[in-house]
Amino acid sequence: MIKVLIVEDDPMVSEMNKFYLQQVEGFRADGWASSAEEVLGMLEKQAYDLILLDIYMKESNGLELLSEIRRRGVKIDVIVISAASDKESIQEALQNGAVDYLIKPFEFSRLRAALNGYREQNKLFRSQERLNQSELDRLSRFKQERTSSQELAKGFTRQTLQTIWRAVEACGSELFSAEDISAVSGISRVSAGKYLIGLTEMGVLEMDLVYGSIGRPVQKYRLAPNGKGLITKYI
Structure with a gap:
């Protein structure tokens, strides 16, 4: 190891x-x-x-x-x-x-x-x-x-990625969270969050920390300028 x-x-x-x-x-x-x-x-x-x-x-x-x-x-x-x-x-x-x-x-x-x-x-x-x-x-x-190579990361499947991507597209240009993607896709919040982090590392999404008045900051995402071009290599 x-x-x-x-x-x-x-x-x-x-x-x-x-x-x-x-x-x-x-x-x-x-x-x-x-x-x-x-x-x-x-x-x-x-x-x-x-x-x-x-x-x-x-x-x-x-x-x-x-x-x-x-x-x-x-x-x-x-x-x-x-x-x-x-x-x-x-x-x-x-x-x-x-x-x-x-x-x-x-x-x-x-x-x-x-x-x-x-x-x-x-x-x-x-x-x-x-x-x-x-x-x-x-x-x-x-x-x-x-x-x-354009292989997916360990633990990622093409089918789930496609589902997540459709949910991302449904959010349009607005900022969205793992909870938002979970609600649209029907995939658990934890799994949605994992895939959103993955898409961020791929350069498909951009991530910001949004601070509210109470509690921890929330990770919010948006489509990167060249995100649509990059995702086609994976789905």
Whole structure:
């Protein structure tokens, strides 16, 4: 089992990353940290295999954290998941040994491709002392093939996704919640919520937190500008 430390200062995004991590075989979310200081302290106490690293955090900069991890010689792999799309950030992350870089928002299939590719690489490195060229080439081809795949996440079915999508279309341009989709589709609120999160990760929907006068904020969704084009690849 590959032990993963999620580094993200937004608790909701962290939970989403954990949820999607659980959809990919062989991975376990073993911790969450919201700052560089917290990460470095955790790495001193426990061994992790992989970090899912955000760059923009309120109290920390993910690139500076990655540089410090390398300076300390901590043997851990890093996949960057960030809204930072400037070439300087991407180049710095890759030069500091990030095994992959995902720009938010991204489709779940892209994250799954990154994780599957990393799992194959990890398995190969653990099982063999030496590698030949064909084995290294196979890892590169595997990542490319998985990136182009449009498979659904584990636990998702095309039929249910189609039902959810019809309910989303029925809501039109208005903001809607998991409760709204549940009422329209007849699917349970929990299942509707899971699919809405999935559609958000695919880039089909956009999500906002709507704060009321009492209680916790409610997750509300709307169709992304290119959402209709993206969903056709899945349904």
